[in-house]
Amino acid sequence: MPEALVFYAFAALAIGASLLVIGQRNPMYSVLLLIASFGALSGLYIQLDAPFVAVAQIIIYAGAIMVLFLFVVMLLNASREDGATWDRSHPIPSTRLGKVGALLAALLVVQLGWALSQLGGRSVPVGSRVDGERLGSVLELGRVLFTRHTFAFEATSILILVAMVGAVVLARREGEA
Amino acid sequence: MIPLGHYLIVSAVLFAIGTTGVFLRRNLITILLSIEIMLNAVNLSFVAFGRAAGDMDGQIITFFVMTVAAAEAAVGLALIIALFRHRESLNPDAFTSLKW
Amino acid sequence: MDLRLLVQLGIIGLTFFMLINASAVLVLAERKIMGFIQQRYGPYLVGPWGLLQPLADIAKLLFKEELRPKGADRWLFTLAPILSVTAAFAAFAAVPWGAETTLFGLLDQPVALGVADVNVGLLVVFAITSMGVYGIVLAGWASNSKYSLFGGLRASAQMISYELSYATALAAVILLAGSLSVREVVDAQSGTWFGFLPQWYVFLQPLGFVIYVIAGVAETNRAPFDFPEAEQELVSGYNTEYSSVRFALFPQAEYINMVTMSAIATDLYLGGWHGVPLLTALGLGWLVFLGKVSLILFGYIWMRWTVPRYRYDQLMSFGWKWLFPASVVNLIATAALVLYFDA
Numbered sequence: 001m002p003e004a005l006v007f008y009a010f011a012a013l014a015i016g017a018s019l020l021v022i023g024q025r026n027p028m029y030s031v032l033l034l035i036a037s038f039g040a041l042s043g044l045y046i047q048l049d050a051p052f053v054a055v056a057q058i059i060i061y062a063g064a065i066m067v068l069f070l071f072v073v074m075l076l077n078a079s080r081e082d083g084a085t086w087d088r089s090h091p092i093p094s095t096r097l098g099k100v101g102a103l104l105a106a107l108l109v110v111q112l113g114w115a116l117s118q119l120g121g122r123s124v125p126v127g128s129r130v131d132g133e134r135l136g137s138v139l140e141l142g143r144v145l146f147t148r149h150t151f152a153f154e155a156t157s158i159l160i161l162v163a164m165v166g167a168v169v170l171a172r173r174e175g176e177a
Numbered sequence: 178m179i180p181l182g183h184y185l186i187v188s189a190v191l192f193a194i195g196t197t198g199v200f201l202r203r204n205l206i207t208i209l210l211s212i213e214i215m216l217n218a219v220n221l222s223f224v225a226f227g228r229a230a231g232d233m234d235g236q237i238i239t240f241f242v243m244t245v246a247a248a249e250a251a252v253g254l255a256l257i258i259a260l261f262r263h264r265e266s267l268n269p270d271a272f273t274s275l276k277w
Numbered sequence: 278m279d280l281r282l283l284v285q286l287g288i289i290g291l292t293f294f295m296l297i298n299a300s301a302v303l304v305l306a307e308r309k310i311m312g313f314i315q316q317r318y319g320p321y322l323v324g325p326w327g328l329l330q331p332l333a334d335i336a337k338l339l340f341k342e343e344l345r346p347k348g349a350d351r352w353l354f355t356l357a358p359i360l361s362v363t364a365a366f367a368a369f370a371a372v373p374w375g376a377e378t379t380l381f382g383l384l385d386q387p388v389a390l391g392v393a394d395v396n397v398g399l400l401v402v403f404a405i406t407s408m409g410v411y412g413i414v415l416a417g418w419a420s421n422s423k424y425s426l427f428g429g430l431r432a433s434a435q436m437i438s439y440e441l442s443y444a445t446a447l448a449a450v451i452l453l454a455g456s457l458s459v460r461e462v463v464d465a466q467s468g469t470w471f472g473f474l475p476q477w478y479v480f481l482q483p484l485g486f487v488i489y490v491i492a493g494v495a496e497t498n499r500a501p502f503d504f505p506e507a508e509q510e511l512v513s514g515y516n517t518e519y520s521s522v523r524f525a526l527f528p529q530a531e532y533i534n535m536v537t538m539s540a541i542a543t544d545l546y547l548g549g550w551h552g553v554p555l556l557t558a559l560g561l562g563w564l565v566f567l568g569k570v571s572l573i574l575f576g577y578i579w580m581r582w583t584v585p586r587y588r589y590d591q592l593m594s595f596g597w598k599w600l601f602p603a604s605v606v607n608l609i610a611t612a613a614l615v616l617y618f619d620a
Contacts, residue, residue: 003178003179004179007179007183011183011187014187014191015187015190015191015194018191018194018195018214019194021194021198021207021210021211021214022194022195022197022198022201022202022207022210022211022214024207027204027206027207027210028350028353028418029352030206030207030210031210032353032356032411032415034210034213034214035411037214037217038217041217041220041221044184044187044221045221045224047179048184048224048225048228049228050224050227050228050235050236050239051395051396051397052236052397052400053220053224053236053239053240055397055400055401055404056239056240056243056400057220057243058404058405058407058408059400059403059404059407060243060244060247061213061217061243061246062408063404063407063408063410064247064407064437065213065246065247065250067410067411067414067433067437068250068251068254069206069209069210069250069254070411070414071414071430072206072254072257072258073206074414074418074426074430075258076206076257076258076261076267078204078206078267098201101200101201102197102200102201104196104200105193105196105197105200105201108192108193108196109193112189112192112193113189115189116182116185116186116189119182119185121181121229122180122181122182122185123180123181123182124180124181124229125178125179125180125181126178126179126180126181126184126225126228126229135227135228135231135233135236136396138396138397138457140233141233141236141237144233144234144237145237145240149237152241156240156241156244156245159244159245159248160244160247160248162248163247163248163249163251163252164251166251166252166255167251167252167254167255168255169255170252170255170256170258170259171255171258171259173262
C-alpha cells in the first residue's frame with residue numbers, strides 16, 4: 001500500500017511538472033519545473049530497483065544538463081525578451097499550423113493508448129518474476145557495461161568529445177580566433 | 178506491487194506531453210526542453226521493461242540515452258546561441274527565410 | 278509504535294538538530310578563531326567567552342527588514358535560499374556518523390547511527406551537493422543586479438568545475454573500498470597495520486586526500502576560493518540584495534555544506550568513527566567522529582584567515598589544468614595498484 005502511494009505521488013509530480021513545463025511562458029520557470037519532473041522520475045527509478053540510474057539521473061540531468069539550459073536562458077535573457085510581436089503571443093498558437101500540430105499530438109496520444117492496450121503482460125506486477133537485489137547491484141552493472149557493451153561505451157565517449165568540440169565551435173562569435 | 182502497465186502509461190503520457198511541446202510551442206528553448214521530456218519518458222520505459230524481464234540491459238541503455246541527451250543538449254544550445262546572435266529572436270518562425 | 282522506530286526517528290531529529298547547532302557554533306567558532314589568528318579576542322561580551330554570540334546574531338538578522346528589489350523575480354528570489362539550504366541539509370542524510378549501537382543494551386537489535394544507509398550513498402551525497410548550485414545561480418539571477426548576477430554565475434561555474442576533481446577523488450576511494458556505501462567504506466578502514474597504524478585511506482591515498490580537501494573548499498565557496506562572494510571584489514556577490522531571514526539561510530547553507538564535506542572527508546579518508554579502540558568498544562565512536570570533523574572544520578577556518586584569495590581566472594585555471602589532471606592520475610595509479618596487488 002505505501003508502495004502504490006509513493007508511485008502515484010511521484011507519477012503525479014512527474015506528469016504535472018511536465019505539463020507545466022510546456023505551458024509556461026517564461027523559459028526559466030520551465031527549466032526549474034523540469035528539474036522537479038526529473039526528481040520525480042528519479043524516485044520512480046528507485047522504485048524499479050535501479051538506484052544507480054536514479055542517482056545518475058540527478059547528477060547528469062538535473063545537475064548538469066539543466067544547469068547548461070539555465071545558463072543559456074540567462075545568457076540570452078530569454079525570460080525578459082522584448083523581441084518582435086510574434087514573441088509576445090500566446091504560448092500555444094491558434095494559427096493553422098498550430099491546429100495541425102495539435103491534431104498530430106492528439107493522434108499520437110490515441111496511437112500510444114491503442115499500443116498499450118494491445119500489450120500483453122501489462123498487469124503483471126513489476127518485479128514479481130525476478131529479485132531486485134541482483135538488478136540493483138552496481139557491481140553487476142559495471143560488469144555488464146564494460147564487457148558486453150564495451151564498444152557502445154567507447155563510442156559514447158567519442159560522441160561526447162565531438163559534441164564538446166562542436167559546441168565550442170558553434171557558440172564562438174564570428175571573427176574570433 | 179505496481180503492474181508494468183502503470184509505468185508504461187506514465188511513460189506514454191510523458192512522451193505525449195513532450196511531443197505536444199515540440200509541436201505547439203514557439204520558443205526554441207522550450208522545444209529543446211520538450212525533447213528532453215521525451216528522452217526521459219523513453220528512459221522510464223526501458224528501465225521498467227528491464228525490471229520486468231530481469232535484464233540489466235534496460236538500465237545500461239539508459240546511460241547511453243542520457244549521454245546522447247547531454248551531447249545533444251550541448252550542441253543544440255550552442256546552435257540556439259548562434260541563431261539568437263543573428264536574429265535576436267527565439268521564435269522558430271523568425272528563421273523562415275533562407276538568406277541571413 | 279515499537280521502540281526501534283522511535284529511536285530511529287529520534288536519530289533523524291537529533292541529526293537535524295545537531296546540524297542547525299553546528300551552523301550556529303561555526304558562526305562563533307569562525308569569529309573567535311579569526312580573532313585569535315589576528316591576535317585579538319573574538320566576541321567576548323555576550324555570554325561567557327562569547328558563547329551566546331550566535332543567538333545575538335540570529336536575533337539581529339530576524340529583526341531586520343525583509344527587502345526585495347523591485348525588478349526581482351518574485352518566486353525565484355524566495356526560492357533560491359530555500360533550494361540552497363534544502364540541498365545542504367539533505368546531503369547530510371546519506372552520511373553515517375556512528376557505528377551500530379544498541380543504546381547500551383536498551384534495544385535488542387542494533388540501530389545504525391545515521392539517517393539512512395543507502396547502497397549508493399556516496400553518489401547520493403554527490404548528487405544532492407550538485408543541486409546546491411541552483412540556489413546560488415538563481416539568487417544571482419533573481420536579484421536583478423549586475424554584481425549579483427556576476428557573483429552567481431562565477432560561483433556556480435566554479436562549483437561545477439571543481440565537482441569533477443571531487444568526483445574523481447571519490448572514485449579512487451571507491452576502488453579501494455569496493456563499495457559505494459559510505460558505511461562500508463568506513464568499516465573497511467577499521468583495522469590497524471603493524472599493530473599501531475590505523476588503516477585509514479589517508480595513508481593509502483595522500484594525494485587523493487589533498488585533492489578532495491581542495492575540491493571541497495572550492496565547492497563550498499570558502500577561502501581561498503571565495504572570489505564570487507568576497508566583499509572586496511563583488512560586494513558580496515550573489516547575496517548582495519538579500520536581507521534578514523533569506524540572507525541568513527545562505528551562510529547557514531554554506532556552513533552545513535562545510536560540515537558535510539568534512540564529514541565525508543572523515544568517513545572516506547580518516548576512518549570515520551574508528552581509530553580509538555577504547556571508545557569504539559564503549560559504543561562512543563561518534564565522539565571520535567565528532568573530534569575528527571571538528572579538526573577538519575578548524576582547518577577550513579584556519580585556511581580562510583591565513584591564505585590570500587585566488588583571483589577568478591587563477592581559480593578556474595587551477596581547477597581545470599592542475600587539480601583535475603592530478604585527480605585523474607591519482608585514479609589511474611590507484612586502479613593500477615589495486616589490480617597489481619589483487620591479481
